Amino acid sequence: xxxxxxxxxxxxxxxxxxxxxxxxxxxxxxxxxxxxxxxxxxxxxxxxxxxxxxxxxxxxxxxxxxxxxxxxxxxxxxxxxxxxxxxxxxxxxxxxxxxxxxxxxxxxxxxxxxxxxxxxxxxxxxxxxxxxxxxxxxxxxxxxxxxxxxxxxxxxxxxxxxxxxxxxxxxxxxxxxxxxxxxxxxxxxxx
Amino acid sequence: xxxxxxxxxxxxxxxxxxxxxxxxxxxxxxxxxxxxxxxxxxxxxxxxxxxxxxxxxxxxxxxxxxxxxxxxxxxxxxxxxxxxxxxxxxxxxxxxxxxxxxxxxxxxxxxxxxxxxxxxxxxxxxxxxxxxxxxxxxxxxxxxxxxxxxxxxxxxxxxxxxxxxxxxxxxxxxxxxxxxxxxxxxxxxxxxxxxxxxxxxxxxxxxxxxxxxxxxxxxxxxxxxxxxxxxxxxxxxxxxxxxxxxxxxxxxxxxxxxxxxxxxxxxxxxxxxxxxxxxxxxxxxxxxxxxx
Numbered sequence: 001x002x003x004x005x006x007x008x009x010x011x012x013x014x015x016x017x018x019x020x021x022x023x024x025x026x027x028x029x030x031x032x033x034x035x036x037x038x039x040x041x042x043x044x045x046x047x048x049x050x051x052x053x054x055x056x057x058x059x060x061x062x063x064x065x066x067x068x069x070x071x072x073x074x075x076x077x078x079x080x081x082x083x084x085x086x087x088x089x090x091x092x093x094x095x096x097x098x099x100x101x102x103x104x105x106x107x108x109x110x111x112x113x114x115x116x117x118x119x120x121x122x123x124x125x126x127x128x129x130x131x132x133x134x135x136x137x138x139x140x141x142x143x144x145x146x147x148x149x150x151x152x153x154x155x156x157x158x159x160x161x162x163x164x165x166x167x168x169x170x171x172x173x174x175x176x177x178x179x180x181x182x183x184x185x186x187x188x189x190x191x
Numbered sequence: 192x193x194x195x196x197x198x199x200x201x202x203x204x205x206x207x208x209x210x211x212x213x214x215x216x217x218x219x220x221x222x223x224x225x226x227x228x229x230x231x232x233x234x235x236x237x238x239x240x241x242x243x244x245x246x247x248x249x250x251x252x253x254x255x256x257x258x259x260x261x262x263x264x265x266x267x268x269x270x271x272x273x274x275x276x277x278x279x280x281x282x283x284x285x286x287x288x289x290x291x292x293x294x295x296x297x298x299x300x301x302x303x304x305x306x307x308x309x310x311x312x313x314x315x316x317x318x319x320x321x322x323x324x325x326x327x328x329x330x331x332x333x334x335x336x337x338x339x340x341x342x343x344x345x346x347x348x349x350x351x352x353x354x355x356x357x358x359x360x361x362x363x364x365x366x367x368x369x370x371x372x373x374x375x376x377x378x379x380x381x382x383x384x385x386x387x388x389x390x391x392x393x394x395x396x397x398x399x400x401x402x403x404x405x406x407x408x409x410x411x412x413x414x415x416x417x418x419x420x421x422x423x424x425x426x427x428x429x430x431x432x433x434x435x436x437x438x439x440x441x442x443x444x445x446x447x448x449x450x451x452x453x454x455x456x457x458x459x460x461x462x463x464x465x466x467x468x469x470x471x472x473x474x475x476x477x478x479x480x481x482x483x
Contacts, residue, residue: 008447009231014436030448046207048231048267055447106266112290113313115200133203164260
């Protein structure tokens with residue numbers, strides 16, 4: 001098993017550290033040629049979605065990754081990553097992969113003073129630490145989407161087929177369960 | 192505890208900016224250009240460092256209304272500068288909910304002894320440093336992000352390189368020390384033992400470290416990344432050049448693929464005129480000497 005981590009901008013190194021703890025090999029995806037190395041699952045890290053989305057397109061990576069997502073490749077998307085997957089954005093005219101049928105509100109908690117940390121339940125995992133940094137939340141979901149976590153009456157984690165997306169950053173806390181859940185998806189998809 | 196958690200969140204915002212370019216902008220229009228070109232954040236200020244240098248006189252925090260205009264224009268984080276030691280300017284920036292305050296040597300210092308006690312604030316601070324001691328002193332005061340000082344407004348990369356190399360070699364030296372030597376190292380660096388111990392064990396600063404001050408080309412940006420910067424601030428280099436949009440775009444891509452010389456070669460083509468720049472021997476005001 002090998003994971004491709006989108007590494008055009010943002011907190012990709014933090015995801016790499018988690019995978020190292022779990023002994024899972026990974027590669028960094030920074031440009032089109034990096035997509036030639038085979039991988040079994042994708043991680044979209046936190047960062048700025050405007051920057052990541054633009055670089056994906058201008059560095060010639062967008063179409064191939066889009067095809068992989070449509071083909072059912074498992075993906076773990078955190079914060080900005082969730083914005084890349086969302087089929088619609090409430091307060092942004094940009095549109096990226098759109099493979100996850102949810103609406104997302106960017107910077108939904110306001111500026112940095114609105115960033116917060118909490119512990120809340122994630123379906124199937126129990127209580128997990130959640131770090132929200134200038135985070136988005138999910139404003140609405142299609143009926144086919146499995147809502148995994150709700151904090152203060154806002155949806156903050158969802159799963160749809162092989163796409164696991166959340167507005168918080170599991171890579172910033174010590175809890176490995178979200179990544180393990182993603183790796184199970186990858187394992188099941190590969191076999 | 193609340194303060195500790197807030198400090199963690201502030202360090203974590205800097206982590207989200209990594210691998211990105213933070214651009215100086217003076218108007219909402221420039222902010223939009225920067226965002227469209229791929230800036231991961233913008234620094235709102237009335238005059239870019241090259242113009243501050245040319246105009247002389249006392250330079251201060253920008254008009255809050257002007258900063259608000261930029262906050263309204265873009266969706267990415269907005270930073271702004273206050274003078275070294277001017278905690279009321281910082282209070283004002285916090286009250287308008289700035290995402291990051293740069294306690295900056297680019298502005299005229301308000302205090303020649305004390306920096307701001309940044310632990311008293313909820314909003315995060317980034318500070319400049321030219322060596323490890325300065326970086327750790329700023330972190331001890333509450334900074335949650337560090338950048339090299341470089342020499343702002345010159346378009347000359349030499350000082351940013353000097354500061355990054357100095358910091359790297361001092362970090363390497365600490366990591367190679369025996370544990371019982373760290374107490375003396377803390378004394379020499381004029382910083383608390385706990386911070387020295389962190390660097391000794393982890394081989395890096397406890398916060399994100401960007402390059403700043405003199406970055407003018409995609410090659411400059413990649414140079415700083417290869418020297419270990421986790422991202423880059425570009426000030427005068429963009430909006431003082433012939434084609435700001437194209438240059439900003441090229442610098443962003445160069446930071447992402449900083450080891451790919453083929454790509455940086457292509458990115459460096461036809462960028463138009465770079466900012467003219469001033470060599471360090473030709474300047475009378477060394478901003479990096481402010482606030483140590």
